Amino acid sequence: MFRNRRNRKQLYSTPDYWNSKAVELEGDAVSMWPNNNLNRLYHREQLSIIDALLPDVEGRTVLDIGCGTGRIARYLAGRGARVDGVDFSERAIEIARGLSTGPNPSYEVESMFNLSAVDRYDIVVSWGSVAIACKNADELGIAMTGIVRAARSGARILLLEPIHTGFLHRVLDLGIAEFADVMRAAGVSVTDIRPLHFWPARLALSYISLPNFVTAPGYRLGQSVMRTVPSLRLGDYTAIAGTVEK
Numbered sequence: 160m161f162r163n164r165r166n167r168k169q170l171y172s173t174p175d176y177w178n179s180k181a182v183e184l185e186g187d188a189v190s191m192w193p194n195n196n197l198n199r200l201y202h203r204e205q206l207s208i209i210d211a212l213l214p215d216v217e218g219r220t221v222l223d224i225g226c227g228t229g230r231i232a233r234y235l236a237g238r239g240a241r242v243d244g245v246d247f248s249e250r251a252i253e254i255a256r257g258l259s260t261g262p263n264p265s266y267e268v269e270s271m272f273n274l275s276a277v278d279r280y281d282i283v284v285s286w287g288s289v290a291i292a293c294k295n296a297d298e299l300g301i302a303m304t305g306i307v308r309a310a311r312s313g314a315r316i317l318l319l320e321p322i323h324t325g326f327l328h329r330v331l332d333l334g335i336a337e338f339a340d341v342m343r344a345a346g347v348s349v350t351d352i353r354p355l356h357f358w359p360a361r362l363a364l365s366y367i368s369l370p371n372f373v374t375a376p377g378y379r380l381g382q383s384v385m386r387t388v389p390s391l392r393l394g395d396y397t398a399i400a401g402t403v404e405k
């Protein structure tokens with residue numbers, strides 16, 4: 160696991176890595192971390208920020224980029240949206256399809272660098288895929304241009320991503336302000352930037368499958384510190400949302 164983290168720049172941007180996680184792990188750990196107790200808490204945190212920033216999804220068309228096994232796609236479909244999930248990991252898409260009970264969400268194997276849709280979506284979301292797929296600002300620009308092309312004018316974009324420079328960065332080594340600038344250059348008017356997933360607790364709790372009586376209090380304490388002192392930038396992830404202007 161730690162070797163994987165050291166080699167993350169090569170690994171995370173290949174479908175093979177995400178296919179192998181799907182074979183080795185189970186539940187949300189396939190697309191998140193080995194500690195499924197923490198994954199459940201993070202899942203709830205993500206849904207509450209999605210509800211806050213995308214209050215009106217019923218009847219809307221939604222694209223979930225890097226959808227993994229479809230956690231967020233299923234949630235949004237349950238709220239009445241028509242959701243397409245895309246991911247370049249064949250195994251993740253196979254699992255997502257297996258977890259479906261009907262045609263919505265629908266899933267395709269597709270890279271975010273080659274999105275086929277044009278002017279189709281009212282909402283585009285992602286958790287943890289864009290800052291993992293893009294190696295630099297140029298690649299982020301290519302991905303954002305494809306996302307904007309796939310979206311309709313006036314569409315909402317909500318990206319929940321590990322946006323960092325230095326120690327905490329995954330693949331993309333870019334600050335939040337620069338990330339927002341790339342979104343603006345692609346045609347997104349950025350409206351919200353919020354922290355999520357207190358990073359010290361994430362580093363301490365995510366890699367080992369700890370019981371919930373250890374995971375939950377550590378997680379909750381971290382969340383309250385992160386929210387009380389936002390200026391410290393204690394979020395491992397950033398929710399960055401905006402509106403497409405075409």
Ligand SMILES: C[S@@+](CC[C@H](N)C(=O)[O-])C[C@H]1O[C@@H](n2cnc3c(N)ncnc32)[C@H](O)[C@@H]1O
Nearest residue numbers: 177190225226227247248270271286287288292
């Ligand atoms: C951390 S997982 C998140 C999965 C999912 N969004 C979730 O919330 O459970 C990152 C996902 O991004 C996908 N991914 C990485 N690079 C991609 C690319 N270039 N195109 C499409 N998907 C990609 C991986 O296959 C993986 O499923």
